Amino acid sequence: MLLKKGQKLLFIGDSITDCDRVKPDGEGLFGALGRGYVSLVDGMLQAIYPELGIRVVNTGLSGNTVVDLDKRWQEDVIDRKPDWLSIMIGTNDVWRQYDTPFIKEWHVYKDQYQTTLRKLIEQSKPLVEGIVLMTPFFLEVNRSDAMRNTMDDYGAIVKQIAEEYGTYFVDTQAAFDVVLKELYSATLAWDRVHPSQAGHVVLAKAFLDKLGFQWNRG
Amino acid sequence: MLLKKGQKLLFIGDSITDCDRVKPDGEGLFGALGRGYVSLVDGMLQAIYPELGIRVVNTGLSGNTVVDLDKRWQEDVIDRKPDWLSIMIGTNDVWRQYDTPFIKEWHVYKDQYQTTLRKLIEQSKPLVEGIVLMTPFFLEVNRSDAMRNTMDDYGAIVKQIAEEYGTYFVDTQAAFDVVLKELYSATLAWDRVHPSQAGHVVLAKAFLDKLGFQWNRG
Amino acid sequence: MLLKKGQKLLFIGDSITDCDRVKPDGEGLFGALGRGYVSLVDGMLQAIYPELGIRVVNTGLSGNTVVDLDKRWQEDVIDRKPDWLSIMIGTNDVWRQYDTPFIKEWHVYKDQYQTTLRKLIEQSKPLVEGIVLMTPFFLEVNRSDAMRNTMDDYGAIVKQIAEEYGTYFVDTQAAFDVVLKELYSATLAWDRVHPSQAGHVVLAKAFLDKLGFQWNRG
Amino acid sequence: MLLKKGQKLLFIGDSITDCDRVKPDGEGLFGALGRGYVSLVDGMLQAIYPELGIRVVNTGLSGNTVVDLDKRWQEDVIDRKPDWLSIMIGTNDVWRQYDTPFIKEWHVYKDQYQTTLRKLIEQSKPLVEGIVLMTPFFLEVNRSDAMRNTMDDYGAIVKQIAEEYGTYFVDTQAAFDVVLKELYSATLAWDRVHPSQAGHVVLAKAFLDKLGFQWNRG
Amino acid sequence: MLLKKGQKLLFIGDSITDCDRVKPDGEGLFGALGRGYVSLVDGMLQAIYPELGIRVVNTGLSGNTVVDLDKRWQEDVIDRKPDWLSIMIGTNDVWRQYDTPFIKEWHVYKDQYQTTLRKLIEQSKPLVEGIVLMTPFFLEVNRSDAMRNTMDDYGAIVKQIAEEYGTYFVDTQAAFDVVLKELYSATLAWDRVHPSQAGHVVLAKAFLDKLGFQWNRG
Amino acid sequence: MLLKKGQKLLFIGDSITDCDRVKPDGEGLFGALGRGYVSLVDGMLQAIYPELGIRVVNTGLSGNTVVDLDKRWQEDVIDRKPDWLSIMIGTNDVWRQYDTPFIKEWHVYKDQYQTTLRKLIEQSKPLVEGIVLMTPFFLEVNRSDAMRNTMDDYGAIVKQIAEEYGTYFVDTQAAFDVVLKELYSATLAWDRVHPSQAGHVVLAKAFLDKLGFQWNRG
Amino acid sequence: MLLKKGQKLLFIGDSITDCDRVKPDGEGLFGALGRGYVSLVDGMLQAIYPELGIRVVNTGLSGNTVVDLDKRWQEDVIDRKPDWLSIMIGTNDVWRQYDTPFIKEWHVYKDQYQTTLRKLIEQSKPLVEGIVLMTPFFLEVNRSDAMRNTMDDYGAIVKQIAEEYGTYFVDTQAAFDVVLKELYSATLAWDRVHPSQAGHVVLAKAFLDKLGFQWNRG
Amino acid sequence: MLLKKGQKLLFIGDSITDCDRVKPDGEGLFGALGRGYVSLVDGMLQAIYPELGIRVVNTGLSGNTVVDLDKRWQEDVIDRKPDWLSIMIGTNDVWRQYDTPFIKEWHVYKDQYQTTLRKLIEQSKPLVEGIVLMTPFFLEVNRSDAMRNTMDDYGAIVKQIAEEYGTYFVDTQAAFDVVLKELYSATLAWDRVHPSQAGHVVLAKAFLDKLGFQWNRG
Numbered sequence A, B, C, D, E, F, G, H: 001m002l003l004k005k006g007q008k009l010l011f012i013g014d015s016i017t018d019c020d021r022v023k024p025d026g027e028g029l030f031g032a033l034g035r036g037y038v039s040l041v042d043g044m045l046q047a048i049y050p051e052l053g054i055r056v057v058n059t060g061l062s063g064n065t066v067v068d069l070d071k072r073w074q075e076d077v078i079d080r081k082p083d084w085l086s087i088m089i090g091t092n093d094v095w096r097q098y099d100t101p102f103i104k105e106w107h108v109y110k111d112q113y114q115t116t117l118r119k120l121i122e123q124s125k126p127l128v129e130g131i132v133l134m135t136p137f138f139l140e141v142n143r144s145d146a147m148r149n150t151m152d153d154y155g156a157i158v159k160q161i162a163e164e165y166g167t168y169f170v171d172t173q174a175a176f177d178v179v180l181k182e183l184y185s186a187t188l189a190w191d192r193v194h195p196s197q198a199g200h201v202v203l204a205k206a207f208l209d210k211l212g213f214q215w216n217r218g
Helices: A037-048 A066-071 A091-099 A110-127 A146-165 A172-180 A197-210 B037-048 B066-071 B091-099 B110-127 B146-165 B172-180 B197-210 C037-048 C066-071 C091-099 C110-127 C146-165 C172-180 C197-210 D037-048 D066-071 D091-099 D110-127 D146-165 D172-180 D197-210 E037-048 E066-076 E091-099 E110-127 E146-165 E172-180 E197-210 F037-048 F066-071 F091-099 F110-127 F146-165 F172-180 F197-210 G037-048 G066-071 G091-099 G110-127 G146-165 G172-180 G197-210 H037-048 H066-071 H091-099 H110-127 H146-165 H172-180 H197-210
Strands: A008-013 A055-058 A084-088 A130-134 A168-170 B008-013 B055-058 B084-088 B130-134 B168-170 C008-013 C055-058 C084-088 C130-134 C168-170 D008-013 D055-058 D084-088 D130-134 D168-170 E008-013 E055-058 E084-088 E130-134 E168-170 F008-013 F055-058 F084-088 F130-134 F168-170 G008-013 G055-058 G084-088 G130-134 G168-170 H008-013 H055-058 H084-088 H130-134 H168-170
Touching: A008 A037, A037 A055, A037 A197, A037 B197, A066 A110, A084 A110, A091 A146, A110 A130, A110 A146, A130 A146, A130 A197, A146 A168, A146 A172, A168 A197, A172 A197, A197 B037, B008 B037, B037 B055, B037 B197, B066 B110, B084 B110, B091 B146, B110 B130, B110 B146, B130 B146, B130 B197, B146 B168, B146 B172, B168 B197, B172 B197, C008 C037, C037 C055, C037 C197, C037 D197, C066 C110, C084 C110, C091 C146, C110 C130, C110 C146, C130 C146, C130 C197, C146 C168, C146 C172, C168 C197, C172 C197, C197 D037, D008 D037, D037 D055, D037 D197, D066 D110, D084 D110, D091 D146, D110 D130, D110 D146, D130 D146, D130 D197, D146 D168, D146 D172, D168 D197, D172 D197, E008 E037, E037 E055, E037 E197, E037 F197, E066 E110, E084 E110, E091 E146, E110 E130, E110 E146, E130 E146, E130 E197, E146 E168, E146 E172, E168 E197, E172 E197, E197 F037, F008 F037, F037 F055, F037 F197, F066 F110, F084 F110, F091 F146, F110 F130, F110 F146, F130 F146, F130 F197, F146 F168, F146 F172, F168 F197, F172 F197, G008 G037, G037 G055, G037 G197, G037 H197, G066 G110, G084 G110, G091 G146, G110 G130, G110 G146, G130 G146, G130 G197, G146 G168, G146 G172, G168 G197, G172 G197, G197 H037, H008 H037, H037 H055, H037 H197, H066 H110, H084 H110, H091 H146, H110 H130, H110 H146, H130 H146, H130 H197, H146 H168, H146 H172, H168 H197, H172 H197
Parallel strands: A008 A055, A008 A084, A084 A130, A130 A168, B008 B055, B008 B084, B084 B130, B130 B168, C008 C055, C008 C084, C084 C130, C130 C168, D008 D055, D008 D084, D084 D130, D130 D168, E008 E055, E008 E084, E084 E130, E130 E168, F008 F055, F008 F084, F084 F130, F130 F168, G008 G055, G008 G084, G084 G130, G130 G168, H008 H055, H008 H084, H084 H130, H130 H168
Antiparallel strands: none
């Protein structure tokens, strides 16, 4: 387990991270962390590694793109002084190109995505012990589907940046693809984007496994 | 993993099982299974054993005692024809003795608890492939606390019945006691009864481990 | 225009037909016909053929399968004595096989679909002047997608029955496929099932064109 | 069809244009364009001319008079840089003279109406490719009715300004008068002002026809 | 003043009488009589003739036609044993012919209106001390308007029945016509049917004056 | 009738005047004038003197004392430029002395009441055609009741100021006392302060009679 | 203290007893006993005599008269098998005579009050250990006030019945009269009927003192 | 009784003091003082010492620690000029250490607690006639429970400060411990923190007794 006693682990992202977390501060009791993978990660750390006392913070915000993250990076990431930082962004950057194709200013194209994400990593890398970069994903099994195809491109950008900067990397799309071999996408997400509980388990597991989490610690 | 492809796994219990599940039928999409350990079990089975296609059903009902289960056993358990049956009951049987001590008819004492639970097992055992008996629990670390003490007695009854009838047995109190060594009870449950997400992970893990669940199946 | 002065035109179906119509009687002012294609058909008939005085009735019900239609056919179709009857059913018959695959009793497979739909046509054919059979559809452009594939099978059943019984036939999937060449499915339907206003225009136009509707009557 | 690929078409007006559009930005999915003729125009363009990718924006605001438009013209029209601009205003300018006759400052009389509307056209004409001026209307068939009479005067002002400036002109009152020969006004609008779905079809059709829209493009 | 000490005065009618009265029993404190002319009559009687102690009851029901009154006549009129009975009905009988012309079964034509109203008078005449028949009205000044014209016909039927049976007769349309000479109809009623406070004063005054009410009793 | 064509009549006061009027501007349609005597005065003027076109404005505010009126006098009275001004204030000035006797700063004693009211009259007298001063009242028939006794003192102050400045004067308490001879106070006001419809008729009548209003103008 | 260990004490009455208690069973945690004197009695017994374990039940119902109690006596009193029974009824029996004087069937006059109350006592006396009869009250200090006068008569009836049957008797009016010497009635009850917290303390104290309750038990 | 005629008694604290009081000013009628011990103290003073006319003010605020009190001390205590001041604080200072142990900045440790409380006393002592310091409490009977143990330490600090500065001191924990001998903690508080009505009686009694309150004044 890479996380150490008393560390603060901060998640940032879009609605998949947000999941009805409490605003403005996504931490504390009574569902403050929302109902998604962040809460699952927190629950599993507390239940299975209680002695570590990891402090989990959720600053996901529905509808955000990487451009929105950039605007609130100082306040919602740097000022909160996390030891570990997890970023999963890109869904809306891509989705708006497909669901509201005529409103161009809502789209974040690859160049801007890459540049902005890189900038965020550069600003944060020196300040934290570890960064986990999670790819965005699309729960569509057909890789030649237009939106899946674009999402894969954004995932590739995430992977490349992770390698460049030496951060941890979680390929959420790959994790989902395993499950999609058995289950049709509608079982995991009504709209192919917002996961069910099972989908959030996939995300939490992919994240935790990367950090050396052991279900049975014996 | 003891569960087999296409089997139906039914949970029954009180508010800890219920957790805002949809009524009358606690299954399907959109949070129909509630927000507790049942939904976690379902999510983990679907995410990690997707090929099994386990159908999870939640028939927990807030405030129920074993006497209430008895009244709806035919309709909510037998008629639904589960392959596997999980029962966690007893919280309210004990709690009412401590929070409303003057209203005796709300209490279910040990004799009635034992007799009724045994009756339910006898009615169901021949009809299912497996039964999992989970003890009730109280998130109080002090074993000489009056209510914890009583709850332990009810847990012992569950254990004894499990042994008599050869069902699977999950000692939830023991699972929690491990975590309570590290965390004060208020972290896991506001009122020492209704668990946080971390508490539900403890329950889900104890349940799944008993059935041979593997986090990493490789 | 096939509709004649003073005739009653009744639509039945699932949520795509329902669209928040008023219950129990889906006719009258103030949005009683819902917000979907039925209301569009009504609006266009009243605006462009006002002298015909066509009475439009909406008896769509969210979540319905052909089996549900069968249960309320006497009350919601025959007793209302329509002159024209439009049926679009099958979405949920197919969808449940893909979004809740483990709950088999929620599925309506091809045999039952075909048998039941045929029964409904036989009961109604002698009582009305015309029947319009509309296929169910799935806003997925990839025809080898599992659910699209199945939906196409159900559409083929509708076509076959329409031919057998000599009813009017509207291939909604074909109508959508034309638009999907230009627009990604997410533009037309958040979940690939429930259409936007544009999607309802596609449905209304396909329906009206089949009946000889002229936008410019000159 | 006068509209060209990728153009932005902006509608401004009062409650008949507004129709519960989303504020502050009336564009995007999920009914953002409201439930009136603007949404119908958008739906028909997307359904029948999907390759054009016309971006429709609704900035109608309930209760507005031409004086209110003037106050927000920079922000809600010019700053949004439309290619095409549609204006339908005047209902409240006239109505307040008849429903609250004693509150004079709520009235916009002909002179002010004409001056202000002319000012708006002059400000916008050079910035857009086309302007569509739609008359206000009153769903009263009796032309000697006092309010209908006044509304016709305002319609005449719109017509005159359209001719002066060479904008497109839609005579909505004339379009409704055709339908009112067949249907009593109460069928089209509860209060003779706010149209039913059929009334909005009349508006959308009058608008689209003026731009060369073809229902069947073959 | 025709009303005598301790008498019960019952009003029945449609939404104009109902005006949000309390159900099922429209009498008592706290707005139980609704916000229309019935409450005004009650207020004026209590304020100016307090020693009479007149008990006012409101059994108006929104949407009612004379056919609906017939169905509840025993329960809502005869069983309540009024000394005086006021009836104002016909608005919806006529209106439905104009706002939903295609739904014929919602219309009550003249013959049925006359026959049913006569039947109600015959049933009640012997049981009460006095009956007040109020005409329905339409706040449209143009007598050749189709709906106004029809409403006048219904008013004439009421007048004729009043004369035949020797009941009191209130010509509400005539009372409104006086005011409509000065005020446009929209000032008195948004939809030409449901009066403002001023409109209800017109109704209350016409009713009270007929019974010999004196504003200044001196 | 003292009011002349086209004049504006403004009412100010406490909750008895307010009566759920619309804020911030208490005028217009749809109950904007509230449900009390102001709306009754407006309705009677419009119904019986429609040719006068009197514009009625309600600026009453629940809980106000004369001190509160003073704070908003410029904005809510002078800036609105009424021709006629009606003031009824004092209920809360007195009531707080009796229902929250220990919170002295909520009380307005006689000296301050008199001084402030006089100041308001002096500021407004030159600006309007007429002022109507209405006494506060308490619906308690026993004149030796402590609060009734105090309220009478405040009424006497109003009377004295009216005489000094030559304004119109309405003795609301006297008007109510006539009715209280016949009806127990609970019939007119649940709490002896907020009148029923009958109580508001008493107020409206006392006001209108003072201005020369004729119920029958013949 | 007359109450003995483990006894059940049941209160019945009108809104003053009800005070938003939980329905149908007014006992248990979370405000189930309402917010009035019943809850205060319960709180004081539990806080100061915790070893007695008195079970308090509230079956008060808003708006009830003695006639209403009669209708539910078997179900709400006898079937619940109290050891002690407290009755406070009569407020509405009297009040309706004063606030809705014209609706005679809502009044319960003295004869019926006396007869019915006597009947209830006779039915219950043999079944309980003790009955406490509390008078109704009216927070009006002027004994010649009509409603106070009538209420005193009803109080006298209660006293007489208490003496006849040898029940405990609490003169609530007398208890309030002491406080009313110092505080104006509006301080204790907005409407002279429903007491503030202080008023409920008066009631609880009068009740408890009669049973030998000691604030300081030492 | 130490309180004198006309004095103002102000309570400050956390949610146990707050109890849904009205904001911003916790005084007046209609439950403005909340539903806890403050309202009970007020009710008992008014009911039993009505001639004193004590003015009770509640400025408790849910979630507050002593650090929060410090921030609003000027505005909520000093500016309100109380004669008597009661402080009960510390619950959240301790609780956050146990329910959210990882969020250190939410904790108020002993040093800061002591320093801040002392500062508040020093600021207020010279300005008031008397200060009552009430300990925080935890309804846990087991003194070796970690949180009870810490709470006792904070109580000891309160006691020490009370002695140093010569304020009145109320040992709420001791008062509760007496009752907890008879009743399990769940009877008095669902979560061992927020008392039931009985728990608030314990607090009110401990407070009042310290001030020389007599239940029976004779």
